Amino acid sequence: MPAKIQVSEAYCVELGEVVSISDARRAYFSQSEPRARYTFQCSYADCLALAKPPTITAVNYASLPQDTYRAAHFRDPGVGHVPGCHWQGEEPDVSDQGLGGEAAHKDREAKRKLHDFINEFDPTIVKPKDGKGVSGSAGSNPAQGRGQGRSGVAKGSSFSTRNRTSSFERLVEYYRNAHKDLSSNEFFGLQLKVTGEGEMPLISYFPNISKAAPGSPNRVIHGGARLEPRKGNGFMFWFIDRVDGKGVYLKVTSQEMDAYRFRGFFNDILAQDDADYFRVFGLGRLVLSETGKSYRLEIDDLNRLTIFAVKKKQPA
Ligand SMILES: [Zn+2]
Known part of the structure; x- marks a missing residue:
């Protein structure tokens, strides 16, 4: 039986761009308190161009992710979409491509x-990176420029x-x-x-960190990691697994964090001091450190990094 299409991206009025539910959470936690909830609309270009775009409900994005799989998601009341909206209907039988x-x-x-x-x-x-339209300024006019030239809006x-x-x-x-x-x-x-x-x-x-190959093109390298005591606004992880017998670290400098518009998200996750360790996903490559004794996971952008606090389950 064909399944109903699940909405996986939506237009966020306050952020002014199309986001996934995880992007919405990252932005939400980067606001200073009290944090304001966002408004979401159907991201389909013709739906967005309506005078009253269809509203999409976002569930659980205002909770921090843990390494237990939570169920944050978009829910579509299914009201007011244009005919042909690609978020409506049932999953098609995709042909081999x-x-x-x-x-x-x-x-x-x-x-x-x-x-x-x-x-x-x-x-x-x-x-x-300039944070255009993302500073949480809910007072800006979201209707401005509707339907044309907005970043991330699905075209066609x-x-x-x-x-x-x-x-x-x-x-x-x-x-x-x-x-x-x-x-x-x-x-x-x-x-x-x-x-x-x-x-x-x-x-x-x-590739899991233990299987990541130095010299490989950019990959989503991931694994459990321990946080070094933080000095300043930056942070540093050592992965638990090794590569060729060498330790692997990820370092984000204070300057990089200060320049990052969603730093509040990382700060909140890293502040969970009851975490046993962290699970790190970074899109990048392994580079031999200057001393030759360790590898560094090099990522191009903090939007290419995500971190989950992991708490070991209590013994039953
Ligand atoms: Zn729609």
């Missing part, structure tokens, strides 16, 4: 079981844009949910197209 029959079949069958899935990730689009009516994203947070969310909800056989069958690189197994794009 560029994949051999067997691989495509496994990929398709697995994705059918997920609330959200991504066929293509575009890492080349980096959101502007192609169905395929629903499952293509440049949101790193959404990609990580998809990976984590797929890992949780699918059998390992199904999980290993997932394929991902990476803009500029082509099609590959999702797991190849997400």
